[in-house]
Amino acid sequence: MDSRSSASASQAQSQLLRVRSLARGREQQLAGEVGDLLRQQASAAATVEQLRGYLHDYQREQTERGARLLATIENERRFVKRLNTALDQQCAYVQRLEDSTSANRRLWEREHANLQALDRLLSKRQQAQLHQQHRRAQKETDAQSLRAIYNGASR
Secondary structure: OHHHHHHHHHHHHHHHHHHHHHHHHHHHHHHHHHHHHHHHHHHHHHHHHHHHHHHHHHHHHHHHHOOOOHHHHHHHHHHHHHHHHHHHHHHHHHHHHHHHHHHHHHHHHHHHHHHHHHHHHHHHHHHHHHHHHHHHHHHHHHHHHHHHHHHHHOO
């Protein structure tokens, strides 16, 4: 019976190690995804700032130039409108990336917490196994001592 419980405990420990390995892989995958999203977000935010700079520079130039022909002004208005549209689209893209990054960060945090919980469980199981082995060894030592005392007293 004792060897069966030891084998069962060993099997349970092996299963926990496989589950931990899977959880570790998922946690690392999510960490990579969060990193990728953060890089995309930074790139998109830089594009927003670049577009804002273009718009600001263009508007400043227009203010400094003064009066122009009507056709030129209309072309410039269309350009500004397209630039504003591009800026709005880029801002929306940045927001979507921020949302995705937050969602993936929450997933990663949850996986990381699960991994830590599995590590704690494995550690407790290992400590319990060591404690049981120590108790068995102590019982065997006690039994040998009693046999030695009994054998010595019967002579």
